[in-house]
Amino acid sequence: MQAAIPSFAKQGKICYSQSLFPYDHFQNVFNLQSAGVVMSKGKGKIMFAAGDMAVYPSHGVGRIENIKVQAIGGIDQSFYVLKILDNDMTIMIPTATSENVGLRPIISRNEVKKVVDILKDRDIKVSPQTWNRRYRDYMDKIKTGSVFEVAVVLRDLLLLKGDKDLSYGERKMMDTAKNLLVKEISLAKQTEEDKVEKQIDKFFE
Structure with a gap:
């Protein structure tokens, strides 16, 4: 104990x-x-x-x-x-x-490209499960520490946001996932966080 x-x-x-x-x-x-x-x-x-x-x-x-x-x-x-x-x-x-x-190094520039591919992928279908079940599933992905899983969470929530109103918990999770990605990508590419955030936003316009 x-x-x-x-x-x-x-x-x-x-x-x-x-x-x-x-x-x-x-x-x-x-x-x-x-x-x-x-x-x-x-x-x-x-x-x-x-x-x-x-x-x-x-x-x-x-x-x-x-x-x-x-x-x-x-x-x-x-x-x-x-x-x-x-x-x-x-x-x-x-x-x-x-x-x-799960402690790991910052991703490489090549891995940033894979993150971008995940964010831009539209050949997916967001699960229609209830928001609380979806919240638990996405939280499990974030807890893995994998930048690719975090990218999946952000992509799915941003796509879902275009179709329906997100719950408060989902909005907070979306902000968390975005912050995690922006911070790491900016360090990996050695560029400003604002620039990375704007690039991500453009993927979902």
């Missing part, structure tokens, strides 16, 4: 990803401001370096601020300290499980 998170850990914008922390060791992990070692002593392949950009599912693009080593249950474990660009939230992700939880 996962240990209860003490109230002080819920303050601010710090999250811990996919880890079970013994309660009496939680304070050791929580201290992000302590002087940390930037080399991994624990298990896990280091895929990113401090300063690298990475994408975390549902949260979007962030910057690896540091790689910290913290003692968990008497065992040193290394963590990526990821700061989400959109809201300054800080997430600590164990390096050993970073791939399993």
Whole structure:
């Protein structure tokens, strides 16, 4: 069973990803401001370096601020300290499980072309299921962290918007998907976010 998170850990914008922390060791992990070692002593392949950009599912693009080593249950474990660009939230992700939880690099320019192909694809039929079922399905796609799944969600909702009024939840999800895509594509192409957003909008005029 996962240990209860003490109230002080819920303050601010710090999250811990996919880890079970013994309660009496939680304070050791929580201290992000302590002087940390930037080399991994624990298990896990280091895929990113401090300063690298990475994408975390549902949260979007962030910057690896540091790689910290913290003692968990008497065992040193290394963590990526990821700061989400959109809201300054800080997430600590164990390096050993970073791939399993979906942490990945920014897409390449070639992959941007595939995203564009998905957005421009009209040879599809949006499912006629109820809005709440559709909402759950699209949320599952966004949670995968795949930029291509996010593109499918945005395309389908924008096409659906042309035929009917979207629910409040669907409109919020559409905005989320668009923001995730715009942020990552702008970094991949090294261009302004406004320019990327306008290009996406043109696909649906």
